[in-house]
Amino acid sequence: MDWLKFFRGEKKTSAQTAKERLMLAVAYQRSGQANGPSYLPRLREELLGVVRKYIQVPDDAVQFSVQREDGLEVLELNITLPDQ
Amino acid sequence: MDWLKFFRGEKKTSAQTAKERLMLAVAYQRSGQANGPSYLPRLREELLGVVRKYIQVPDDAVQFSVQREDGLEVLELNITLPDQ
Structure with a gap:
């Protein structure tokens, strides 16, 4: 599973580019x-x-989201971290 | 983030196709x-x-994996669930 390519593929706003982020995804097939x-x-x-x-x-x-399509359900959490 | 497309895009063995799976990913940017x-x-x-x-x-x-590339680190867990 090429997660690097996947997460990199996200569209970024200028604010997101400058910030650290943590992403959590739980998928059930x-x-x-x-x-x-x-x-x-x-x-x-x-x-x-x-x-x-x-x-x-x-x-x-x-940012919190749930995506569903027959047979697959994905819960996603995307957090912009505070400056250290 | 189109997780549905992403998880669907995985190559599946015949064994995986017939089984339920749970996937967890933690990404840090x-x-x-x-x-x-x-x-x-x-x-x-x-x-x-x-x-x-x-x-x-x-x-x-x-299945457990860590992917790293400058600035992005992804920890992934892929579990084939037992039959219910």
Whole structure:
């Protein structure tokens, strides 16, 4: 999976270019008619909880999205980090 | 960020096609000469710990990789889930 190429391919605003960013993606690929493991929502909540614990940023520094298409569901978090 | 297109674009073996999968990616984009936040290794460890808590699979069901290129570092976990 060529993540380097993928993340580089993002359109950047001038603000984003100058900032550090952290991106988290959780993707679930199901087979057939399965609805996915029952723990999936809790697992995602806990992953987000870990990120929140380490990174305190204002709400407008966080972009959150869910993408769905038959069989594939992707939860994405994109955080612009504060200056160190 | 078109994650759907991205994850779909992966080459699949016949075994992977028939199985459910969970994928986790943590990407860090730095600016200039910064080495990244000091909490980054601990944050990643905790994220992996959360995944391990929910998903018990044999070692050969987990693919783990780190990709680096100047300014961008991506940690990826790809898990083939057991049949439900």
